[in-house]
Amino acid sequence: MPKILIVDDEPNIVTLISRYAQREGYDTVTASDGREAINKCSTDDFDVVIMDVMMPDTDGFTACKKIKESKDIPVIMLSARGTEFDKLFGFEVGVDDYVTKPFSPMELMARIKVILNRSGSAEQKSDSAVLAVGGIKIDTLGLTVTVDGERTELTAKEYALLLLLVKNKGIVLSRDRILNEVWGYDSFGVDRTVDWQIKLLRSKLGAYRDSIKTVRGVGYKFEA
Template sequence: MNHVLLIDDDVELVGMFAEYLEQEGFRVACVHNGDDGARAALGGEYAIAILDVMMPGTNGIEALRRIRAGSRIPVLMLTARGDDADRILGLELGADDYVAKPCTPRELTARVRAILRRTQATQGDGPGALITVGKLAMYPEQRRVTWDGVPVELTSTEFNLLEVLARQAGRPVSKNELSEQGLGRPLARFDRNIDVHLSSLRHKLGPLPDGRSCLQTIYRQGYQLIRE
């Protein structure tokens, strides 16, 4: 699964990225508008989509909204440097990560590899790898989650982060560790990725019997998945 979908209206930039990715062993398809990009991403042919926020017509945010309505394909957003509003909105809508433009092809490729490495890391696990914490059940081989027997739809990155917390349930996990293990990269200064993804997970997972969220922020230590 190394087929990459590049969605960006900047033809010259897309050509440069595509050439570098292909040299690194990826197959690349390029689309230059949000409508066609969303349709292609929903087709099931690609391992990951790289989606630019700023496009005329259907922009990247709307395209992401359409993709997430029907697919959990990993999505890496390309955002303007310093544009925190689009970046956070993209993460809240289900983007897995972002790269700020301008960026180098090498940086983009490294981020793609990190996402795919985490997404595909559990493919060799056996069925005995089930993880349970209270009402939470995780099936790493299938990348499937249930809460009290009810399926929970997670993005690739949300699954990765929850798996890290579930394997260490009952103890705080630092944001640095979550970024390294869940995103596949060191935590950058002022990076709010982890916070946004964990906020989304809180909304998707059920409460504990006493009404608290099962995901707790531990002051100056990180996040903790509570054992019942």
């Protein structure tokens, strides 16, 4: 079972990421600042570290650089600052991936899978990483979607939305739940955001566009 270290000084974010990671079958350990993360990495082995940049005592960039000096652990950095400079600086100190807040938990889980697969830490490989429903196939490691064998280009939000619907096949998902899980923990979106994204996603599913059913007054569900 892959082990993930989640580092953030905001308890609600730690709880959110932990909940999704455990749902994916990962073992999770948490830390509230960079110094604690450094100490835990020195005494334990992790497959991935998810770490915020702005934290008291020791920031994420400093912690990442220190961790990388002794162990080659993939690091996904979280930050509300998404400038090109911040990202380039992060990559210079050894960051493997960079996710800007607010983030989609589903997208973050997908990024973790990509890193685990790349590093050889994932226990489940190609076949088990592909979700197939009818002519739609979702490669959760490669983050690609094919419809009747033809690759279709989806945005990050469209991919996260399709993955959420397929994983909950036959279950009605409210607009509020979709907003929370696809757009993130502090989304201030409205119902029209979900409706518009569903419309765009349907347009890319070809003959399977009607697999996404509208449940009037509630939300949406996916049916093969």
